[in-house]
Amino acid sequence: MTERDHKWRDTIQKGGGKAEKAFQDLTKFYGPKLYTQVYKMVKNDSYTKDILQEIFIKIWLNIGKFEGKSSLYSWLYRIAHNEALSFLNKEKRKSSISLDQNIIELIPGSKELQGKGTDEILSLLNQAIANLPEKQALVFELKYFQNLSYKEIQEITKTSQGSLKASFHIAKEKISNFLILKLNQSPLV
């Protein structure tokens, strides 16, 4: 856990006016990252904002219990993932949610992707990410979807850049193999 994350957690734990300010700073820093992560799963701005509210209530009420053995972002990432999944399972809206904006674009030139829709590919992509170990999943999330530099990811996860590069490479290989396997199966799952 970074020094900044430690400070936020300790200040929120103590309560009072400083706790509100620290919580605001934490939300402003991690909010956009969690928004992108959740949006990719539910594909709707309004639902994403609702889920985000639930996520940050959980963070506000439970950050005192977070022991700091992993990075704060790993903890937040897990909460966000579980909240989004819980929303999708509860509402059974996995395939019925209206897509506000495209999350991915398909570039021509791939035999496997030919004739497939972005929604189908995104669904497979989300499945592939969900099967990754947590560390690889969050590195992939920050690098691939949020286009952060390794230096920025290092500051968030407190992991060396060498290790981050290795994690990203492995994650990319696993997702690629998963996609090819699923795309070669018919019909598409």
Next chain:
Amino acid sequence: MDNKKNILDFIKPVKTNVPKEEFFARLALNIAKTEQIPTNTEKNTKVRFLTFVYAAAAVLVIGFVLFQQFMSPSVQPSGYEKYLAKLSPNEILEYVESNIDDYSEDELIDASLPITEEEMESASFTEVFGYIPEDVKKETLEQYLDEDFINLNDFDENELLIF
């Protein structure tokens, strides 16, 4: 697909339109104002339990130390011996003469019983005869021996060694 390329190279993530910073600031403020952080009762219970355990442990340790002190015999000399040592022989004699009527015949006989051979062998001179004040001179001792008709020539070498 080009074998040198990864399939992910053909999937390009589109930048998500993330709400502005004000949205997140307002969200945090609303939550902080409406949601009460619960007091950590589990932690408080744990602290109270630990305090009780430490207090009980302290009582046990103090009790054990006091018990040990109570059970072990005192090695300190009694006050009675200390005060006797400070008195001169004349003061003791005066006290005995003036109070001898307070003691029964049996008590006086018990007090004057001769020392057994075993006691002589096992005990040191001071243990048997008690404390000899520093101001008792050699002449006084010789005078005492003459008065009691004690002749040192009657004792063998071993018997005299106790002196």
